[in-house]
Amino acid sequence: MTTAEILSFDPGWLILVKGLLVFIICVVATLVAIWAERRIVARMQMRIGPNRVGPFGLLQSLSDGVKLALKEDLIPAAADKVVFLIAPIISATTCFMAFAVIPMTGPVTLFGHKTAMQLTDIPVGVLYVLAIASVGVYGIILAGWSSGSTYPLLGGLRSSAQVISYEVAMGLSLVAVFIYSGSMSTSEIVAAQQKWWYSVVLFPSFVIYAISMVGETNRAPFDLAEAEGELVGGFHTEYSSLKFALFFLAEYVNIVAVSALATTLFLGGYHALPGLTFTENWLGGWFTIVWFLAKVSAFFFLFVWLRGTLPRLRYDQFMKFGWKVLIPASLFWILIVATMRVMSLRGTSRAGVLGFAVGVVLIVLVGSFLYDASKKRGESESEIEIPAPSFPVPAIPVKDRSVSQSEVTRG
Amino acid sequence: MINLALEVGKTAAPEATMFWILAPLAVIAALGMLLAKKAVHSAILMAWVMITLAIFYIAQGALFLGIVQVVVYTGAVMMLFLFILMLVGVDSADSLKETIKGLRPIAILAFLGFGGLIVSLIGRATIGHPAVGLDVANASGNVPALAELLFSKYVWAFEVVSALLITAALGAMVLAHNHRVTAKPTQRDLSILRFRGDSLASAAGLPNPGVYALHNAVDVPALLPDGSAAPTSISAMLEARGDVIDSSPFQLGQAEDVEGEDK
Numbered sequence: 157m158t159t160a161e162i163l164s165f166d167p168g169w170l171i172l173v174k175g176l177l178v179f180i181i182c183v184v185a186t187l188v189a190i191w192a193e194r195r196i197v198a199r200m201q202m203r204i205g206p207n208r209v210g211p212f213g214l215l216q217s218l219s220d221g222v223k224l225a226l227k228e229d230l231i232p233a234a235a236d237k238v239v240f241l242i243a244p245i246i247s248a249t250t251c252f253m254a255f256a257v258i259p260m261t262g263p264v265t266l267f268g269h270k271t272a273m274q275l276t277d278i279p280v281g282v283l284y285v286l287a288i289a290s291v292g293v294y295g296i297i298l299a300g301w302s303s304g305s306t307y308p309l310l311g312g313l314r315s316s317a318q319v320i321s322y323e324v325a326m327g328l329s330l331v332a333v334f335i336y337s338g339s340m341s342t343s344e345i346v347a348a349q350q351k352w353w354y355s356v357v358l359f360p361s362f363v364i365y366a367i368s369m370v371g372e373t374n375r376a377p378f379d380l381a382e383a384e385g386e387l388v389g390g391f392h393t394e395y396s397s398l399k400f401a402l403f404f405l406a407e408y409v410n411i412v413a414v415s416a417l418a419t420t421l422f423l424g425g426y427h428a429l430p431g432l433t434f435t436e437n438w439l440g441g442w443f444t445i446v447w448f449l450a451k452v453s454a455f456f457f458l459f460v461w462l463r464g465t466l467p468r469l470r471y472d473q474f475m476k477f478g479w480k481v482l483i484p485a486s487l488f489w490i491l492i493v494a495t496m497r498v499m500s501l502r503g504t505s506r507a508g509v510l511g512f513a514v515g516v517v518l519i520v521l522v523g524s525f526l527y528d529a530s531k532k533r534g535e536s537e538s539e540i541e542i543p544a545p546s547f548p549v550p551a552i553p554v555k556d557r558s559v560s561q562s563e564v565t566r567g
Numbered sequence: 568m569i570n571l572a573l574e575v576g577k578t579a580a581p582e583a584t585m586f587w588i589l590a591p592l593a594v595i596a597a598l599g600m601l602l603a604k605k606a607v608h609s610a611i612l613m614a615w616v617m618i619t620l621a622i623f624y625i626a627q628g629a630l631f632l633g634i635v636q637v638v639v640y641t642g643a644v645m646m647l648f649l650f651i652l653m654l655v656g657v658d659s660a661d662s663l664k665e666t667i668k669g670l671r672p673i674a675i676l677a678f679l680g681f682g683g684l685i686v687s688l689i690g691r692a693t694i695g696h697p698a699v700g701l702d703v704a705n706a707s708g709n710v711p712a713l714a715e716l717l718f719s720k721y722v723w724a725f726e727v728v729s730a731l732l733i734t735a736a737l738g739a740m741v742l743a744h745n746h747r748v749t750a751k752p753t754q755r756d757l758s759i760l761r762f763r764g765d766s767l768a769s770a771a772g773l774p775n776p777g778v779y780a781l782h783n784a785v786d787v788p789a790l791l792p793d794g795s796a797a798p799t800s801i802s803a804m805l806e807a808r809g810d811v812i813d814s815s816p817f818q819l820g821q822a823e824d825v826e827g828e829d830k
Contacts, residue, residue, distance in 0.1 A: 239611065279710050280634050287621075287637035294614065294641070297648065301607060313652065316645050323642075340710060 159343035160277040162263055162270060170269055171276075178255045178275065185452075186408040190217040193460045200464035221401065229397040234304030243302060244395065244402035247295025251409040253288045257281035258416045259343045260448050261426050264441040273445060274343065281342040282330055285417055286323065289372060293319045295406065296374070296381060296391045303394035311390030314471065315374060315381035321478040322371035322378075328486035329364035332493040333421050346425030355422040360489045362422045364482055366458070369414040371478065373407065375459055377466035380474060415455035416448075423451045492516055582626050593619040606651045614644040628701055631710050774800040779817040788814045 166174075191206065191214055198205025206213035231240060261273035278284060293316065300312015334340055336358060337348035345354075355362040371378040382390030389395075392403045419425060426444040428435045436444050469477070492513075499509050593616055600612040617640035624633035704712055717725050752760070761770050774797050777789040786805055788796035796814045805811055 236605075236607075239608075278630055279708060280631050283631075283634045283638065287634050287641070290638060290641040290645075291618070293645070294611075297645065298611065301648075301652070309652075313649070316649060320642060320645065 158347070159259060159263075159272050159274060160279075160341065162272055163274065163277050166269065166271055170266065170271060173267070174271070174273065174275055175256075177273070178260075179252060181260075182252055182255060182409050182412060183405075185412050186405055187217045187221070188214075189408050189412065189456060190220075192456070193463075196457065196460045197464045200461075224401045224404070225398050227397040229399065230394070232304055232394050235394065236302040236304065239298050239302035240394075241399070243295050243299035244399045244406075245295075246298065247292060247406035248402040248409075250288050250292035250295065251406040251413060254285045254413040255416065257284055257342050258413075258420055259346055259425055260416075261444045262436060262441050264444075272343070277341055277343045280340045282334070282340050282345070282417070282421065285413070286327060286330075289410075289413075290319070290323060292406070292410070295403075299395065299403070300381075300391040303391075305394055307387045307389070308391050308393045311381045311383075311387045311393070314387075315391060317475070318371060318374070318378070318380060318478075321475060322368045322482075325364055325478060325482040325486055326368040326372060328483065328490060329361045329368065330421065331486075331490050332358045332361040335490075335493055335497050342420050342425075346420055346427065349424040350427065353422060353424045358422070358493065360485070361493075362418075364486050364489075365418060365422065368478075368482060369418060370459065370462060371474075373410045373414055373459075375407075375411065376463040377468050378474060379468060380471055383468055385468070411456060411459055412452060415452045415459070418455055419448060419451040585622070585626055589619050589622060607648065610644055610648045610651060613647070614641060617641070617644065628705060629709065631713055769799070776800045777814055777817065779814075782812070782817055784812075786810050787812045787817065790814060 194216070195205040195213070206216035209215040209219050231237060256275040257278060259272060259274040259277075263270060263272050265271070266273075296315045297312045300308040300310075300315065303309070333345060333354055336354065337345045339345060339348070374381045380390075381387075382392065384390075387393070392400055395403060426448040427433070428444070428447050435447075496509055496512060499512060596612045596615045596619070600609045600616065603609045603612060618637060621633040621636040621640075624630075624636060706712065707715075774789050776785045777787040777800065779787065785802065788798065788811065789800040791797050801811055
């Protein structure tokens, strides 16, 4: 039986219970994620990080959350009050909705019913996640607009441009997955990866998705919508107390959501690592959720690692990267994938497909080699053009004045 | 088996309940879209109408259409949102003044005529004609069936429409694009300009506006060592608007004269 068939027999109360479980998993994941991020970034910066509240500081995010909720709730006088209230609600509700189609386990037994840890399995599950993500951005844009102040507005506008650009690249990177699995349903895509993960088969798609998911979630190095050096807090500058907490929650749940989608589409979902498939039957199938969570945590670590390593991009560089690098690369890669898929469906021999692949690789290599060569030539030319700097430099303060004078004249 | 399960679960009641909850909301939102004074509110209500329509599509078995409706229209409304902000202004509100005389009755007449036409057309086509053929159309699954039609029977129309859309987008780009006469200065060029100019005074950036004990804002110039105001410490925009405050009352020794000014 496929997952869709198993799920079609779920009684209503079971769906409610599963929905509650998914919600709890998301909220607890957020609390743990904030703690883990602070600890990991601290370790990367040779600090210790939060270690006071609870064992290893585990309860730090809980106490921070309580503190946040008890703060004064301010609404600026210039704000559009209704929209100002709706914006964080949109952000916080949509971020949970993506989890409805994420398969967290294989077939399991819950309260005597054979089911799977997935709320529903629709044939266009992945498109559904994209749709929900694009609704979620409204929270950020409306927050920016309704605050009635300049920095939030700039943050909201940046975010909208950012999400529109990076959603194109993200959608294109998913096309290759759809072509190979022949389905847009999350559970069928997981089932299609039983032999080979798509992160191996469709490696370029995986890389493009991984980059655009960072852009989509407004995380460093792409956190231009809330760049604290430029826009104070970006779209949430005017928010405080619980409303700010909702944005905070939404950001982390979104990270978990895109990581879960990446796990589902490229890392084989809830399946075990190759060679460890026997573990999938442990605990009556429930052990698969451990694999799922482990893969999601790996992605989360990647997010933290990026934040700890890379400086924020300048806005024009970021847009240029999205439109002039990611999208053309995606389109080129989809052409190759579609051609290979058609070849294999038409029954072309393995040697033919391999020949095509080798040909494409050779063309790309020669192209990049020529590009590099032309770039190097350009560089050497420009080096000749620039004369040595001849502007006056201030005197270096040294005891002997005559020395510094001669330095100046020489410079 | 899945079809059987879906058949068993299919009753009119849930769909009817959903319809009677969402349809009034959609109609109210649509009316609000027309009547809202602020353009941004209209855009938000439009997004809501589109999402309710998507839910209706999904409830009627057109899953793919419903989801794509959300993906496409949320992006489209976001564009609308940006256009409002860029072209009309952040806080723009409609003026209800009739700019051309006699336009209002014509508009109302056109609305009634067009609305009546659509209502009668859709009514004739649907009322008393039960929908047939959904199961046949969805026999091989909603998405494959749609794909088959789009890429076989309607492929020509589909491609022509997409060519039209691309032409429109390119046209908009050509219209909006203006050629720069000179190359845009890069960071490097600007840096060279700063250091090779007549003086090094602005090499490290322009001076900040004044910070005084009694007044701390961007509208007061900073003081140069000789006590005169530094003109470059004030934004040219403020100067043009005449919003600049004279800095002399804030000088040391004169502070008593302005005491209480900023309390």
